[in-house]
Amino acid sequence: MVTYAATLDVPRHIVEFLARLLATQRRRIGTPRGSRALGPFRQAVLVLRWFRERGCVHCLARDPGVSQATGYRYLHEGVDVLADQAPGLHEILKVCQELGMAHVILDGTLIECDRVAGVRENGNDLWFSQKHKAFGGNVQFLAAPDGTPLWVSEVEPGSTPDISAARIHVLPALYRAAAEGLPTLADKGYIGAGIGIHVPVRRPKGQTEQALHADTRTTNTLIRDLRALGERTAAELKERWRALKRVTLSPSRIGDIARDALVLNGNWK
Secondary structure (H helix, E strand, O other): OOOOOOOOOOOHHHHHHHHHHHHHHHHHHOOOOOOOOOOHHHHHHHHHHHHHHOOOHHHHHHOOOOOHHHHHHHHHHHHHHHHOOOOOHHHHHHHHHHOOOOOEEEEEEEEEEOOOOOEOOOOOEOOEEOOOOEEEEEEEEEEOOOOOEEEEOOOEEOOOOHHHHHHHHOHHHHHHHHHOOOOEEOOHHHOOOOOOEEOOOOOOOOOOHHHOOHHHHHHHHHHHHHHHHHHHHHHHHHHHOHHHHOEOOOHHHHHHHHHHHHHHHHOOO
16 A cells, blocks of 8 residues: 545635534534544545545545545535535525625536436436436526526436426525516526526527527527526536536435535635
């Protein structure tokens, strides 16, 4: 075996932030002092390495000298305490209104996972996305006009269309926000979402965009330009927290992991 030194490319205050959350959790459940193999700081490093490097849990556990089972337990504990810090949908929309935002941006993304069992009523794989040709979970998110990630939903199986996932998790709250002066911009995947959700008009089948009225084309261009920054939100989270590129834990945890990335991202600066 060859040992080597490595540096975790995460600001120290992020590690300390997570370590404080873990220490608070240990006090809450009554963990005796000194009974854990790793202290809160080293556990935080293990968790953040997984988020940042997308490394195998066996390797992450081996480095500090704990078992693979303990490594998984520490990782899941870190995922839980971070997810508890994620803001709620109504809370975020209220803040957006107080800040006078002109709109919010709604989009969805597929977070890939390993192949899992599950069959739809038509016999197709529940977690397989025909659109992306990959197994994964559908997560909805909201972004500010400047592209800042604001909120992430629970996960739905990858076969769920964006508009169906949005109806489950976010549209009812967005209708109320729109009625109070905070509209939502979305892409064509949300056509038919309802009043207050502004999407580009689809061109007639078999025709070009020029078949649309000039005013409609202008509206489409404005919507696309305004929501362009929101398009990069999911990419930003996936590139900074690489665990989102392919989740190897249970796919039911994808929503929590995505919310963790949101919390960590918000504390990065």
